Amino acid sequence: xxxxxxxxxxxxxxxxxxxxxxxxxxxxxxxxxxxxxxxxxxxxxxxxxxxxxxxxxxxxxxxxxxxxxxxxxxxxxxxxxxxxxxxxxxxxxxxxxxxxxxxxxxxxxxxxxxxxxxxxxxxxxxxxxxxxxxxxxxxxxxxxxxxxxxxxxxxxxxxxxxxxxxxxxxxxxxxxxxx
Amino acid sequence: xxxxxxxxxxxxxxxxxxxxxxxxxxxxxxxxxxxxxxxxxxxxxxxxxxxxxxxxxxxxxxxxxxxxxxxxxxxxxxxxxxxxxxxxxxxxxxxxxxxxxxxxxxxxxxxxxxxxxxxxxxxxxxxxxxxxxxxxxxxxxxxxxxxxxxxxxxxxxxxxxxxxxxxxxxxxxxxxxxxxxxxxxxxxxxxxxxxxxxxxxxxxxxxxxxxxxxxxxxxxxxxxxxxxxxxxxxxxxxxxxxxxxxxxxxxxxxxxxxxxxxxxxxxxxxxxxxxxxxxxxxxxxxxxxxxxxxxxxxxxxxxxxxxxxxxxxxxxxxxxxxxxxxxxxxxxxxxxxxxxxxxxxxxxxxxxxxxxxxxxxxxxxxxxxxxxxxxxxxxxxxxxxxxxxxxxxxxxxxxxxxxxxxxxxxxxxxxxxxxxxxxxxxxxxxxxxxxxxxxxxxxxxxxxxxxxxxxxxxxxxxxxxxxxxxxxxxxxxxxxxxxxxxxxxxxxxxxxxxxxxxxxxxxxxxxxxxxx
Numbered sequence: 001x002x003x004x005x006x007x008x009x010x011x012x013x014x015x016x017x018x019x020x021x022x023x024x025x026x027x028x029x030x031x032x033x034x035x036x037x038x039x040x041x042x043x044x045x046x047x048x049x050x051x052x053x054x055x056x057x058x059x060x061x062x063x064x065x066x067x068x069x070x071x072x073x074x075x076x077x078x079x080x081x082x083x084x085x086x087x088x089x090x091x092x093x094x095x096x097x098x099x100x101x102x103x104x105x106x107x108x109x110x111x112x113x114x115x116x117x118x119x120x121x122x123x124x125x126x127x128x129x130x131x132x133x134x135x136x137x138x139x140x141x142x143x144x145x146x147x148x149x150x151x152x153x154x155x156x157x158x159x160x161x162x163x164x165x166x167x168x169x170x171x172x173x174x175x176x177x178x179x
Numbered sequence: 180x181x182x183x184x185x186x187x188x189x190x191x192x193x194x195x196x197x198x199x200x201x202x203x204x205x206x207x208x209x210x211x212x213x214x215x216x217x218x219x220x221x222x223x224x225x226x227x228x229x230x231x232x233x234x235x236x237x238x239x240x241x242x243x244x245x246x247x248x249x250x251x252x253x254x255x256x257x258x259x260x261x262x263x264x265x266x267x268x269x270x271x272x273x274x275x276x277x278x279x280x281x282x283x284x285x286x287x288x289x290x291x292x293x294x295x296x297x298x299x300x301x302x303x304x305x306x307x308x309x310x311x312x313x314x315x316x317x318x319x320x321x322x323x324x325x326x327x328x329x330x331x332x333x334x335x336x337x338x339x340x341x342x343x344x345x346x347x348x349x350x351x352x353x354x355x356x357x358x359x360x361x362x363x364x365x366x367x368x369x370x371x372x373x374x375x376x377x378x379x380x381x382x383x384x385x386x387x388x389x390x391x392x393x394x395x396x397x398x399x400x401x402x403x404x405x406x407x408x409x410x411x412x413x414x415x416x417x418x419x420x421x422x423x424x425x426x427x428x429x430x431x432x433x434x435x436x437x438x439x440x441x442x443x444x445x446x447x448x449x450x451x452x453x454x455x456x457x458x459x460x461x462x463x464x465x466x467x468x469x470x471x472x473x474x475x476x477x478x479x480x481x482x483x484x485x486x487x488x489x490x491x492x493x494x495x496x497x498x499x500x501x502x503x504x505x506x507x508x509x510x511x512x513x514x515x516x517x518x519x520x521x522x523x524x525x526x527x528x529x530x531x532x533x534x535x536x537x538x539x540x541x542x543x544x545x546x547x548x549x550x551x552x553x554x555x556x557x558x559x560x561x562x563x564x565x566x567x568x569x570x571x572x573x574x575x576x577x578x579x580x581x582x583x584x585x586x587x588x589x590x591x592x593x594x595x596x597x598x599x600x601x602x603x604x605x606x607x608x609x610x611x612x613x614x615x616x617x618x619x620x621x622x623x624x625x626x627x628x629x630x631x632x633x634x635x636x637x638x639x640x641x642x643x644x645x646x647x648x649x650x651x652x653x654x655x656x657x658x659x660x661x662x663x664x665x666x667x668x669x670x671x672x673x674x675x676x677x678x679x680x681x682x683x684x685x686x687x688x689x690x691x692x693x694x695x
Contacts, residue, residue: 018232021228022228022232025232026224026225027224029199087215087217087218088217088220088221090218091217091221091222091225092221092224092225095221108233108634111233114226114229114233115233115634126646130611130646130648131609131648132201133230133234133235134235134646134647134648135649136235138201141650143344143345144607147329147521148344149343149344149345150343150344150345150346151345154197158197161196161223161227164226165222169222
């Protein structure tokens with residue numbers, strides 16, 4: 001592989017690293033496995049860069065590799081049926097493609113609509129989201145901190161996620177973040 | 180995209196989503212979800228991953244431990260550096276490269292021959308469903324007597340038998356607390372506050388067995404409670420209780436039965452089984468359960484401020500059928516009578532109550548990256564342009580800076596505030612904050628420990644608060660919160676560039692006071 005290809009690859013991976021981690025993280029809950037799969041994906045992409053059609057977007061190609069790696073990962077570690085099916089991976093791919101079509105130079109700018117949706121979340125729901133995602137507490141820990149039941153935390157998280165998902169999907173359908 | 184409409188389907192899907200997002204992290208979910216349901220689940224999974232990225236991560240910060248590992252401390256996971264290291268990386272890896280190459284080959288084969296993972300058979304499906312359902316479903320013979328209605332800083336002697344707030348309490352359920360407080364509210368109206376270390380078992384709708392440790396019981400006798408109690412059958416093997424029909428609640432210990440008729444009392448059981456009962460209000464009957472050296476001791480009635488100790492370890496010469504009642508001058512302090520409530524931590528928003536130009540007595544600028552000899556000084560409340568900034572609000576918070584004017588770009592300024600935690604349970608403390616910064620918050624530290632900084636833009640307008648949270652890392656005494664604000668730097672650095680630097684922070688927090 002020549003130097004130009006290597007530099008091109010660097011740039012592409014740099015641009016898509018966050019997206020790729022989000023994609024893998026959505027399908028795999030084990031953080032160490034997420035990192036392994038990320039590295040596997042990048043290495044396989046590097047090995048097969050000559051097969052990449054430069055006329056097509058890089059993100060879906062990378063996710064295609066990651067998707068295969070994810071299925072192989074599950075196949076290696078368990079014989080059980082699991083929800084992570086082709087339908088699931090296709091949907092993850094579709095949603096991330098929708099985000100990639102949003103305005104912005106970086107992935108973080110492209111997912112600005114999520115920030116907007118977070119702002120519209122009622123305080124009582126935002127509080128539980130902060131405990132869950134910013135402080136990364138378990139449901140039981142949140143229940144103890146907020147002095148509510150585990151069921152209460154579960155329902156608030158369900159409601160918060162439901163509102164956020166509705167909000168994000170509506171904004172994606174409407175064409176993106178407000179200026 | 181449509182969500183499943185049938186209630187059963189929705190319930191199944193919601194359960195799968197909750198389990199995937201909030202429960203066991205690492206095991207795959209076996210499922211008979213349809214393709215449509217899988218797609219709906221995927222929407223939530225991507226939302227979850229995005230929330231984690233937006234609220235907890237940033238490429239500039241170390242990665243945290245998995246969400247679901249309760250005990251795992253945040254860990255640094257080095258990011259893989261892509262080319263130019265790629266070919267060299269393989270060389271550096273040496274022998275490991277061979278194993279990596281083999282893995283790549285395996286993955287590659289899967290990739291390029293287009294092989295697809297086939298799902299398992301229906302019989303496998305059924306067998307996999309059975310296990311978790313069996314572990315989750317309640318025993319239909321189980322009788323519930325109340326609920327866990329309060330928990331503070333609970334540590335369990337037996338982690339497998341931990342409880343959670345709101346959980347039903349079944350007959351025969353034992354709670355072994357290593358430390359902390361737990362409140363059980365019986366359906367009959369009685370409230371029991373268990374103090375760790377202790378071992379307690381719910382024995383019936385109107386009784387419990389305290390093997391060791393302390394508890395306080397509060398029984399409000401009411402028609403309603405009596406009605407509830409009468410509608411539940413007391414199990415056949417329930418422990419001995421008071422002969423009095425109107426008894427609402429009884430606590431059994433290894434050496435006594437304490438029977439109550441609408442009052443408040445504390446019971447303390449030592450390792451030897453010896454028990455001490457103290458009455459705060461009303462009257463209770465305390466009945467020894469064992470004969471001592473052939474002598475049957477009579478039950479005693481205790482009134483408010485009276486206590487009695489029951490022990491089987493009595494010298495023969497002291498054994499009588501009378502039990503000595505002690506009149507206490509002061510209520511004993513070792514009993515916790517009510518669950519402590521969380522209290523607000525005294526915190527100060529930037530510039531609150533001040534005028535523009537005032538120095539903020541609660542916030543300091545303590546460091547700047549271009550001056551190693553910088554001496555800390557009080558931050559100053561600065562005016563801001565309504566065109567680019569959220570306007571100052573004296574009643575709430577205001578923009579603060581080092582000076583009123585321009586500061587060098589590409590410099591990081593550290594703002595600091597302190598707060599005190601005394602006689603508090605540090606593991607119950609929560610600090611929630613939000614900031615706006617011109618240009619960008621580079622780091623937030625609580626007592627030197629980094630907190631997650633949400634992704635935020637470094638350019639105007641600065642009208643949006645971004646939130647952060649701390650749930651650990653608190654210390655007894657003075658706690659220090661520091662915020663690094665980076666000034667400028669959006670375009671490439673140019674020498675002599677200067678611009679305003681300011682930050683606006685709002686804080687709130689709470690903690691449960693230590694009951695000891």
